[in-house]
Amino acid sequence: MSYDLMVFDADTAPRDREAFMEWYAQQTQWGEGHSYEDASVTTPRLRAWYEAMKAVWFPMNGPDAIFNELPDDSPLWDDDHVTGYTIGRASIYCDFRWSKAEEARSAVVTLAKKHEVGFFDVSEDQGIIAFPGDNFT
Known part of the structure; x- marks a missing residue:
């Protein structure tokens, strides 16, 4: 299992929790008909968030994956900052190693x-859903 968080376009996502959860379920069907590894499909704000995140939380796959050009003996193969990103038009779903949960959450929230x-803590029961301007940590 992984520690999962999501950031989203605040202008697209509903603010009501029940409606948001329905929207989230739709987002995670991954049915938008594009590669979910390409940041060019998402909004400018989400793309800026992703660009900042990937500098420390390295993409596991896709065109930005660190593994594409690493030598076999690179220590990055075992780095705990390797992250899975699933990039949609209005959201980016991230999966982190549990050993890095606190550090990952801090980075995601700060950059959000x-x-x-917006920010959604997928891994928590009744996880926080926060929009820009909300007070959350």
């Missing part, structure tokens, strides 16, 4: 606030 995107 900076880039004015």
